[in-house]
Amino acid sequence: MLIALSWKNIWRHPLRSGVVIVSIALGLCCGIFSTAFMNGMGRQTIHDAVSRELANIQLHDPLFVEEPLPSRVIPGADSIFSALRAVASVKAAAARTRVTAMVASAKTGAGVTVKGIEPAQERLISRLPGDIVKGTWFDGARRNPVVIGSKLAQKLDAKLKTRIVLTTQTIEGDLTGGAFKVVGIFRTSNSTFDENTVFVIRSDLSRLIGAQGDAIHEIAVLLRHDGSTDSVAAALRGAYPALSVQTWKEIQPEVGMMESLMRQMMYLFVVVILFALSFGIVNTMIMAVLERRREFGMLMAVGMSNGSIFSMVMIETVLLSAAGGGIGMLLGEVAIAATAKTGINLSSLARGLTAMGYSPLVYPYIDVGFFVGLSIMVVVTGIAASIYPAVKALGLNPADAVRSET
Amino acid sequence: MTIIELKGVTKTFNAAAVPINAVQGVDLTVDEGEFAAIVGPSGSGKTTLLNLIGGLDEPTSGSIVIGGTDITRLRPGERTRFRLRNIGFVFQSYNLIPVLTAYENTGFIMELQGTLPAERDRRVRQLLDEVGLADRMNSRPSRLSGGQQQRVAVARALAPRPRFILADEPTANLDSHSTETLLDIMARLNKEENTTFLFATHDQRVVKKARRVITVEDGRIASDQRMREEQAAHG
Ligand SMILES: Nc1ncnc2c1ncn2[C@@H]1O[C@H](COP(=O)(O)OP(=O)(O)O)[C@@H](O)[C@H]1O
Numbered sequence: 097m098l099i100a101l102s103w104k105n106i107w108r109h110p111l112r113s114g115v116v117i118v119s120i121a122l123g124l125c126c127g128i129f130s131t132a133f134m135n136g137m138g139r140q141t142i143h144d145a146v147s148r149e150l151a152n153i154q155l156h157d158p159l160f161v162e163e164p165l166p167s168r169v170i171p172g173a174d175s176i177f178s179a180l181r182a183v184a185s186v187k188a189a190a191a192r193t194r195v196t197a198m199v200a201s202a203k204t205g206a207g208v209t210v211k212g213i214e215p216a217q218e219r220l221i222s223r224l225p226g227d228i229v230k231g232t233w234f235d236g237a238r239r240n241p242v243v244i245g246s247k248l249a250q251k252l253d254a255k256l257k258t259r260i261v262l263t264t265q266t267i268e269g270d271l272t273g274g275a276f277k278v279v280g281i282f283r284t285s286n287s288t289f290d291e292n293t294v295f296v297i298r299s300d301l302s303r304l305i306g307a308q309g310d311a312i313h314e315i316a317v318l319l320r321h322d323g324s325t326d327s328v329a330a331a332l333r334g335a336y337p338a339l340s341v342q343t344w345k346e347i348q349p350e351v352g353m354m355e356s357l358m359r360q361m362m363y364l365f366v367v368v369i370l371f372a373l374s375f376g377i378v379n380t381m382i383m384a385v386l387e388r389r390r391e392f393g394m395l396m397a398v399g400m401s402n403g404s405i406f407s408m409v410m411i412e413t414v415l416l417s418a419a420g421g422g423i424g425m426l427l428g429e430v431a432i433a434a435t436a437k438t439g440i441n442l443s444s445l446a447r448g449l450t451a452m453g454y455s456p457l458v459y460p461y462i463d464v465g466f467f468v469g470l471s472i473m474v475v476v477t478g479i480a481a482s483i484y485p486a487v488k489a490l491g492l493n494p495a496d497a498v499r500s501e502t
Numbered sequence: 503m504t505i506i507e508l509k510g511v512t513k514t515f516n517a518a519a520v521p522i523n524a525v526q527g528v529d530l531t532v533d534e535g536e537f538a539a540i541v542g543p544s545g546s547g548k549t550t551l552l553n554l555i556g557g558l559d560e561p562t563s564g565s566i567v568i569g570g571t572d573i574t575r576l577r578p579g580e581r582t583r584f585r586l587r588n589i590g591f592v593f594q595s596y597n598l599i600p601v602l603t604a605y606e607n608t609g610f611i612m613e614l615q616g617t618l619p620a621e622r623d624r625r626v627r628q629l630l631d632e633v634g635l636a637d638r639m640n641s642r643p644s645r646l647s648g649g650q651q652q653r654v655a656v657a658r659a660l661a662p663r664p665r666f667i668l669a670d671e672p673t674a675n676l677d678s679h680s681t682e683t684l685l686d687i688m689a690r691l692n693k694e695e696n697t698t699f700l701f702a703t704h705d706q707r708v709v710k711k712a713r714r715v716i717t718v719e720d721g722r723i724a725s726d727q728r729m730r731e732e733q734a735a736h737g
């Protein structure tokens with residue numbers, strides 16, 4: 097009964113209630129869409145990191161994780177690699193030689209991570225070959241080819257065919273070096289990665305560090321579904337207890353943290369919007385209570401309990417908020433659905449974004465859990481906004497209020 | 503049977519610079535089935551007295567016993583519940599709920615009491631019929647005349663069969679014809695259902711219909727006259 101009455105009360109002033117509902121709806125819709133937009137950016141960054149650098153899971157010798165010495169290879173890497181590729185949830189895998197090195201051109205030098213890879217294998221696991229802006233991804237059989245990032249190329253003043261020298265340690269711990277010729281330059285959305293990572297052929301690097309055959313320090317595994325990362329990692333830990341098995345979140349905690357930070361930011365953003373809207377709601381409800389003084393007086397006089405009067409005001413406020421919230425969420429969802437497939441192209445702003453590690457194409461996204469959280473927050477806002485008006489209603493004196501003008 | 507009994511009731515308002523004794527040492531007894539008017543000039547304390555009897559206000563001193571319960575000893579929440587169960591109110595300005603129909607307004611207090619829908623429906627239809635508004639059941643107050651609204655208000659007050667009905671200036675906003683109709687309806691319901699009515703009024707049309715006239719002056723009862731049936735009927 098109270099619910100039906102409260103709902104009818106809202107429509108006493110269709111225009112006034114309508115304005116409040118529309119403002120809540122618009123506020124929430126914009127909030128949801130911006131949130132989805134930021135979320136999409138963040139997810140893109142994570143996706144980029146996973147699809148270019150990290151893959152879902154990486155296996156190493158545990159000692160290599162502590163300190164990446166060239167001697168710390170994965171024992172029995174070949175058979176592990178074959179076994180991994182046979183697992184159904186694994187989309188692709190790549191076995192890499194990995195060392196830290198000094199790279200030097202005629203101009204200057206820099207510290208980098210050198211990944212010795214098999215170009216064809218890497219194509220299956222990483223989108224990096226698609227990010228080549230000059231030259232190729234190891235096409236043609238030159239000796240000691242190297243692919244570097246554009247940022248590093250700039251720093252070294254290196255162009256295609258420029259010779260650069262990599263200096264590193266051998267497996268025995270001796271100093272070694274070799275000349276490599278730039279055959280490709282890539283540019284990704286992450287300029288730090290572009291500055292710090294260079295790629296060479298696995299056998300070239302293995303030879304340089306004096307390994308017999310290919311030295312495998314790292315096996316990267318790309319899964320068919322990102323969602324199964326944790327469960328597959330757990331299974332691999334069981335299967336290879338002697339190896340270190342890390343998910344992308346463990347390899348780069350800052351990327352994983354970004355995910356939870358983003359979630360908190362999203363909620364904070366919406367809380368701020370709802371907080372601002374709540375003033376409008378409180379104001380409307382105070383007006384609604386004051387202009388119905390006589391009616392509240394009557395209700396009290398005939399014996400409606402304080403609890404019921406409080407509930408009536410509260411339900412009315414919550415319904416008002418929920419109506420706006422529901423419409424806002426619907427609109428927000430529509431806006432997300434309309435842009436989620438094709439993405440929003442920010443290429444005009446892309447330079448700045450790329451420097452920050454963002455991709456120029458943004459796919460707005462919000463999960464269902466956020467909407468559930470949002471619904472709860474809308475209801476809580478309604479309840480909070482109703483307290484002052486409800487207290488105001490209870491403060492009326494029935495004997496005076498029944499005789500008042502309104 | 504006595505249903506209202508006031509003993510030495512005084513109400514002093516201290517809001518102004520000088521305390522106002524709105525009601526001073528009133529002793530009053532009302533029996534079941536009475537149709538009584540409290541009359542007196544404006545400011546004489548009629549409304550204050552009615553508010554005290556209705557438990558909307560507390561006396562400064564004295565006791566108010568209704569059906570054996572001293573309502574001055576009830577806690578606020580208990581008093582609210584007591585009003586809901588025992589007292590019907592009719593107000594000068596009708597005070598219907600504008601978003602509810604005549605039917606819903608009439609059943610409103612029964613709904614607050616938690617009466618079963620079937621019983622409520624029967625009672626509401628019966629009363630709307632009694633007050634001559636069976637055909638306006640689904641109209642909202644804004645589509646009813648003042649007289650019709652006040653008839654709905656009377657039906658609403660009577661629906662839960664309260665011990666008595668308090669009406670403060672119920673006809674003050676009505677024209678003579680509406681007043682006549684309303685008074686006839688109330689007088690008939692008073693007889694048929696043996697419901698006690700207590701009015702505060704300075705409307706001579708109401709005074710003429712009353713079977714007991716309690717005159718108040720300066721917060722005191724100046725006279726208390728019972729009319730015989732014929733006298734009341736013929737004025
Ligand atoms: N809430 C109040 N505060 C102060 N004085 C009041 C209040 N209510 C009534 N009075 C005073 O009490 C006296 C009686 O008022 P009231 O009972 O309304 O008279 P009536 O209904 O006969 O016109 C008046 O002098 C009025 O000013």
Ligand SMILES: [Mg+2]
Nearest residue numbers: 548549550670
């Ligand atoms: Mg009065």
